[in-house]
Amino acid sequence: VLIKVINPNSTESMTKIIGGCARAVAGPGVSVEPVTAVGGPTAIESHYDDAIAVPGVLAAVSDGAAAGVDAFVIACFGDPGLYAARELTAAPVIGIAEAAMRSAAYLTRRFSVVTTLSRTVPHARELTHRYGVADLCGGIHACEVPVLDLELDPDARERVMAECRRALAIDRSEAIVLGCAGMADFCSQLSRELGVPVIDGVAAATATAVALVRLGLRTSKAGEFAFRSVRSV
Amino acid sequence: VLIKVINPNSTESMTKIIGGCARAVAGPGVSVEPVTAVGGPTAIESHYDDAIAVPGVLAAVSDGAAAGVDAFVIACFGDPGLYAARELTAAPVIGIAEAAMRSAAYLTRRFSVVTTLSRTVPHARELTHRYGVADLCGGIHACEVPVLDLELDPDARERVMAECRRALAIDRSEAIVLGCAGMADFCSQLSRELGVPVIDGVAAATATAVALVRLGLRTSKAGEFAFRSVRSV
Amino acid sequence: VLIKVINPNSTESMTKIIGGCARAVAGPGVSVEPVTAVGGPTAIESHYDDAIAVPGVLAAVSDGAAAGVDAFVIACFGDPGLYAARELTAAPVIGIAEAAMRSAAYLTRRFSVVTTLSRTVPHARELTHRYGVADLCGGIHACEVPVLDLELDPDARERVMAECRRALAIDRSEAIVLGCAGMADFCSQLSRELGVPVIDGVAAATATAVALVRLGLRTSKAGEFAFRSVRSV
Amino acid sequence: VLIKVINPNSTESMTKIIGGCARAVAGPGVSVEPVTAVGGPTAIESHYDDAIAVPGVLAAVSDGAAAGVDAFVIACFGDPGLYAARELTAAPVIGIAEAAMRSAAYLTRRFSVVTTLSRTVPHARELTHRYGVADLCGGIHACEVPVLDLELDPDARERVMAECRRALAIDRSEAIVLGCAGMADFCSQLSRELGVPVIDGVAAATATAVALVRLGLRTSKAGEFAFRSVRSV
Amino acid sequence: VLIKVINPNSTESMTKIIGGCARAVAGPGVSVEPVTAVGGPTAIESHYDDAIAVPGVLAAVSDGAAAGVDAFVIACFGDPGLYAARELTAAPVIGIAEAAMRSAAYLTRRFSVVTTLSRTVPHARELTHRYGVADLCGGIHACEVPVLDLELDPDARERVMAECRRALAIDRSEAIVLGCAGMADFCSQLSRELGVPVIDGVAAATATAVALVRLGLRTSKAGEFAFRSVRSV
């Protein structure tokens, strides 16, 4: 089983971290191939960043489809290009936001999302509606640490932790969903210290992708996600 | 990794089929232990049947928790006793309805549910709301084959197939969710003939349970699903 | 007119209180028969307690149906076994949560629920959705008094009162729904002191049951709640 | 107990029928006072009719409040003036649409509304949302019999019956809510012939009003429905 | 192009202010005719006020329809008589609440409403649902300044401003919708000082009315808003 994990932004060090988190949960018999999408911004912190990153994500999916990849993970919490990617391959394509939030739904009926900058909160809120978890989401909280600082700023983990504590208290919630792929490697420590489940989407999406492959399930080609006909290009 | 798959009804032959379907998707390094809950009805086709089956399901979970099971699957599409079971163990407990419908959500934005008797349709409809997939569910259709006839009636598979075809056409949907654990072994043949994904909840819940175990995620004990204190018994 | 009021927990003193509250509102020509369900927990404060109480509730309904009872009240705010009970009789079966919340809807468009322990809040929240009053419910608040302490703890009434005041202020709500049958006898005093309607479900369900009997209305047997056929047992 | 039942339209013969239906369900110790609102149209079949009828309804409530009426019923399925009426008195004011639809919710999770003219369907649909029963309402069907013809046309009952049958079949529903006070006296015969509960709002609202009086519950004056201060007139 | 702007309350000075605000945004080639509805209360601060104002609004629409007006604005944030008015003319009829909230939706996904008295908040909340903007509305806040004091009280503007600031902070919202026609002339100053869009419904409805006239679009007469047949009067 080969899972291709696509980092939509252009920061290679983040791709490496993401790859490690994905491998850690993939289980026996699964290979993880982390790649950096071409042409994306260094970090995705706005609708514009998201839009600009999409062509590179789609190219990576297209390449992977040709190479026989079994499933794809799009490793940015905005799930950029998710539906377009599903048109390019029958292999499952999983966004980390959908996987994180649906995985949380098996563990609790009240979680909080902790994300980077507050300007991305409305998009995350829309995703809770799109993925059917709006009633389960007690709140979406920004720690105001920019994406790249998650790696560079030595206080970043502490600030994320503080925001998680605040979120659990304010929302009276019972679990945390991490709202950025760049937080993936904070996950286990946060969970240990907070005493509640902390769900990282990179890991959740990878495990979900493996599950779908084992189930033999692939994207439906009967309608919305059918391969595009030549005509429309 | 040990997954305990609980058949809430008392029909042993169905437990055997369910166990086989679970094993087929569990993947390397996973053991599946199918059990028949004690004291349930021979089939679950009403709210009463569902209610009566619950104590046996909970006893099976309680036993499994003591024995160190890693995750549980409740293998009846009504997900009987799901929330109560989560109070008895920190190991993930997955219902086949929630797993089937959330798995379908990764593959399409329009699926139909095909179930047994029409009297169970309102409960299934409520589950689509509870699990946040009501907008994705194009319709819920009963083939009017009683649960036990799925195994005994030689025409059962054909009648389920016919109802699936009808559902896809009427709902303009792109995938089928099977609405009964007793249909689990029809799944791959249906998918082949219909040309769309067909999701069996037994398999989906097993694969999801494995995924959660690999992720190290367990039911949150911070609120709703905390272990019960002694006082309340 | 004979109304059977079922206490799902096994605490006889609570059955007595509940019976008194029901009788106080039944009106002329109505008999109230309070009973304690067999085999339930002493108090219902979790999903597990709720599930374990259901078989006793259903047995009480079944007995009452045979004896020609005109309507049933299930006197626990979780409405345990409500839909299953409706399959056992054509006489109306009313849950105290649904009756309390729907009665409140005739008096205000903004009420708060005050309940016992916070772990039961998510279930109450789900009921507001199930009964179509989620938009009317400004909040659900736990006073953290366990069910049995409502009777035993001399400060209980004061703590409930304090939580009601807090709820009205925080939610900017205009009425209180009591979230536990054990609070039934606090109702009139709370209302007097708070100056807003306080709705006790035991009373509300009893009055609703009488109303449905006077209307000649009975549970529909045309689908979901039809009597179960012999086959499925 | 004195219940004032207000017919918002100016057709006296309809007031008489409504009064009879209300009395039939009021129970012992309850007086019903049917009145015809002053200045309304002969029938209410549009938003304009509804708006024009409201001042007469409010005058009738105001008079009744001064005379010490215990509760009010507004006997038109559009519930004209309901919220305004609640500002004029603390006695409960019940609309027949809300009472019919909430009463149905105790008997089934799938009902159909059968009303007069199709132009009123969108308003009825809005009421299903306002009253929290949209998920329970399988459809709203017009028999295209104008309100006054319900009384005058000898075929009216048959046409309503035919539309009820169609509604039950198309919506796969299990009960009928009558969408016009002018259908009140068809109710029991329809129910007998259709074999499902048929809910007339005039009766349902009267029984609900009696229930609220017996409960000692009155409209909350803590916010939206407070008596108007002198200043604003 | 002739737009008739109807002030539903009887306060002439407010009509003058409203007319000025409408004219300021009408653009070239558009005439604005402000009128005071006959028989309304001096201010609309309750459901009763709203109901009593409606006949005068409808008479003004009826007159305007006969006189060939191109579009109508109903200049009270409760949108009194909106649907009834649409039955009286094919010319577009626009409420200031719907126009303000839909215009805001082009500028932000998170706005707050600031209105006069808190008793009107539930009606405004219902309108957010009716107009499909409930998810965009972060909160509805009352400054507790009665309608007529907006003009008379020299501190009124400052109190509205303070409430706007509070709303933006509490709701984390990005724009303000003014919840009363009497605030129309505060709009531009508020926007300047707050640094976010402030939307006045009088202006928004006027501009929307002009837009619909330029589009050649008129109220559909194919169903709900068809001209009433003679029979029903």
Add this chain to the structure above:
Amino acid sequence: VLIKVINPNSTESMTKIIGGCARAVAGPGVSVEPVTAVGGPTAIESHYDDAIAVPGVLAAVSDGAAAGVDAFVIACFGDPGLYAARELTAAPVIGIAEAAMRSAAYLTRRFSVVTTLSRTVPHARELTHRYGVADLCGGIHACEVPVLDLELDPDARERVMAECRRALAIDRSEAIVLGCAGMADFCSQLSRELGVPVIDGVAAATATAVALVRLGLRTSKAGEFAFRSVRSV
């Protein structure tokens, strides 16, 4: 007033048609500048097409912002790049789907959407939720005419007309929203023949853009749509 109307696909002839439709409704004192986005597909009929078109749309907005354009219209029914575009300028950016559907909401409470290919229906359905008109949309219907054939196929207009008739009958709806910019020039003839309002988004968005400019309203920069900081690029 200068409105820039952006055709996201690369078909120049369609840009010309779109420009004409926009000019026809712009009103006095307004200039319309139609442009073809660079790098888009010849037609947009899938998520992939939509995604690939976005960078060109954003470049056109960026250029227009620098040139002092007063408002922008994105002339494709999927509203590609709408939120990202709002980050690039404070001038209003209007999508034709949002403008068409919100304009329809002023004219009816039940419209149907008629679009090109059925694979785009799920995206249009999501937009009805995003824009708050899901309750108003009776159905979304595909005429199965590819976008470019709207111009080339002499039968196209007739096929769209036939689908509109079918939609009105099946959905019992009262107006049509055209689901493709390529249908813009069919609008007035369709409306004349169908006898109901037919709303073309290109015209609706242009008129809405003019309205917002006259209102002096601009995109809020206080949160989600703030200009991006340098850091994130």
